[in-house]
Amino acid sequence: MDTSLLVPDPAPAAPCRAVADAPPPAAARTPLYRRLADHYQEAIDAGTLAVGDRMPSVRDLMRQHQVSLSTALQSLRHMEQAGWLEARPRSGYFVRQPKRSVIRPVQEPSSLLALDPAQYVGIHEKVSQYIALRQKSAPPIDLSGMTCAPELYAVDTLRQAAMRALRERPELLTSAMPHNGNMAFRHAVARRALNAGMRISADEVVVTHGCIEALNLALRAVAGPGDTIAVESPTYFGLLQALENLGMRALEIPTSPHTGISVEALELAVRTYGNIKAVVVVPNLQNPLGCIMPEANKDALVALCDQLRLPLIEDDAYTELADGNVAPSSLKSRDRSGNVIYCASLNKVLAPGMRLGWMNGGRWHERVGMLKFAHTRANEEWTQVTAAGFIASPAYDRHLRRLREVLREQRERMAESIAAYFPEGSRMNVPKGGVGMWVELPQQISSQRLFELALGEGVGVSPGTIFSNSDRYGHFLRICCGHPFTRELDQALRKLGRIGQQLLDEPGR
Ligand SMILES: Cc1ncc(COP(=O)(O)O)c(C=O)c1O
Structure with missing residues (x-):
């Protein structure tokens, strides 16, 4: 075996700053070969390296970035596998036309006018048929849900945590539960929210059966049957079902597949209809569009809702799955008046089987707590105890990365x-x-x-x-x-x- 493959080269005279500089702590946890690949991928994205350009040779990469031969090779192979480069025999690696660059982006909505508010729209029927057909067919390759394959979750860690919780506190199965949720769990999620710029204390957290219960409670806290709620278009079908269930009307606001809900269209709709009681928005990784609202649009949305005293319900089911080590910001982190009701889920990131969600009711916190009690009582406590230890540990961030x-x-x-x-x-x-x-x-x-x-x-x-x-x-x-x-x-x-x-x-x- 050629051991020189594993030995880093001596320091070069002038290493490339972007990769060789001391990285921030989070980036430091990304393997070096990935950082090197990302560096070049960004250059391709930005057009600095064009289709057909030759990549630096393995030797050049080693010299310029002060990396070992194996790191340089791993980077190039990684980029080749991801479809960004092609290897030409005896010539090296070249930037290639990614096949997907020939497919154009989804179009912007054709009109900026909001749809008419719809009271009974039969969405239940449409969704029920869809679910029934899916269940009946049980397709071997099912790409219809929005969760990860079970093997992508930290199943062993969770199993051990669940067994430890039940071994140490078997009474979790038999005793009454705290109304708004287990305190350790609420602390754990409040601490993560704090790191994401939100000022939420554990006392202000209500644990729910997934984000869907949180959305239901939020809607019931601010509106009643017959009221109109502004939503993105298209939007998560579960929200449309919830609205129909609650006897509320959905007013669909044009939403860009690139920048999210149109704040101008929302303002126009509120001024036109007058009876809109709240707006529900998924600012990060919207379902189904996948878009992330630009920071300026988030600022404008929070400010507009504040000014109009329009309750803003933030659905945050996916932020933790955003690429990179710096998560896009929440609407809640901008909230100074309690006008944002924040609804989160652990079902996509931690474990779909535990059905854990949580919320902060903003200025409707007391009402949300009361509605939760009236609606379903408290959640199972052992799932929260199981999750709390994991979420608070560095292993959780490793899992997410x-x-x-x-x-x-x-x-x-x-x-x-x-x-x-x-x-x-x-x-x-x-x-x-x-x-x-x-x-x-x-x-x-x-x-x-x-x-x-x-x-x-x-x-x-x-x-x-x-x-x-x-x-x-x-x-x-x-x-x-x-x-x-x-x-x-x-x-x-x-x-x-x-x-x-x-x-x-x-x-x-
Ligand atoms: C945008 C959005 N909100 C809420 C939910 C419901 O989340 P949960 O499974 O935590 O109830 C989903 C589920 O797919 C979703 O996509």
């Missing part, structure tokens, strides 16, 4: 396949984090039919129709990228592309 990296790679590879297989004219955004991708098909393709035909071939996806009361997303698909990229998954995407093409070619469609 690993999960984000894995998701990023899966997403990139799925995006490549979608770009390669989907019919001409398809569009897609590849989000900077999370577990979903929003794909726009040519207008003539019914995503409902595609969904049904794909189920017949063992593949599950979500048709765009369930994300709105209108039919404007009838040619969109949401595809989950929370599963490891395998040959079978690649084949499943190929099937989706083929079915899409068949639908496009169908005579008399």
Whole structure:
């Protein structure tokens, strides 16, 4: 074995600053080969390195960045696997045209006018049919949900924590529970919120059955049957169901697939309709669009809602899955008046099976606590005790960093396949984090039919129709990228592309 492969080169005269400088503590935990790859990937993104450009040779990388041969090689291979480079025999590595760069981004909404508020819209029926069909077919490759594959969660750590909790405190199974949740758990989530810039104390946390219960409580705290709630369009179907369930009307506000809800359209809608009681927004990694609102838009939204005294319900199910080591900011971190009700979930990041969520009710905190008690009483305490220790430990951040990296790679590879297989004219955004991708098909393709035909071939996806009361997303698909990229998954995407093409070619469609 050539041991020189493992030995770093002597220090060069002038190392490249971006990679060799002392990194911030979080970045230091990313392996060196990844930081080197990211450095060049950013240069490709920015156009500094163009398609066809030759990458620095392995020797150059070693010299310029003061890295070992194995690190330089690992970086190049990583970029090759991610589809950014191609290796040419005896010539080195070259920047290649990523297949997905040929697919255009999803279009902006065509009109800035809000839809009419809808009271009974039958979303329950649409969603129930979708869920029933999915369950009946039980497709072997199911890309319809929004959670990661079970093996991507820290199952052994959680199992050990659960067993320890029950061994040490078996009475957790038999005694009454604290109303707003277990204090250690509330401390743990409040501390993480503090690090994310939110001023929430453990006393101001209410533990819920996932984010969906938090959203239900938030809505009931500020509005009642017959009231209108502004929502993004498209939006998470569970929110539309909740609104219908509560007898409230949804007013869909145009939402950019790139920058999120239109603050101008929201203001116009509030001034036009006058009876909007709250707005619900997913500012980071919106479901289904995957977009992250720019900081300035978040500032403007929080300020507008404050000025109008319009309760702002923040749904934060996905922020911890954003790429990189610095999470995008929350709306709650801007809240100075208690006008933001913050709803969070651990189901996407920690464990879908534990159904843990939590919320801060802002100035409606007392009312939220009362509604929680009236609605479902407290959550199971042993799940909270199990989660609390893990969340408060460095192992949790390690788990999150690993999960984000894995998701990023899966997403990139799925995006490549979608770009390669989907019919001409398809569009897609590849989000900077999370577990979903929003794909726009040519207008003539019914995503409902595609969904049904794909189920017949063992593949599950979500048709765009369930994300709105209108039919404007009838040619969109949401595809989950929370599963490891395998040959079978690649084949499943190929099937989706083929079915899409068949639908496009169908005579008399
Ligand atoms: C935007 C959004 N909010 C809320 C939820 C519900 O979260 P939970 O599973 O924690 O109830 C989901 C689930 O997919 C979601 O996508």
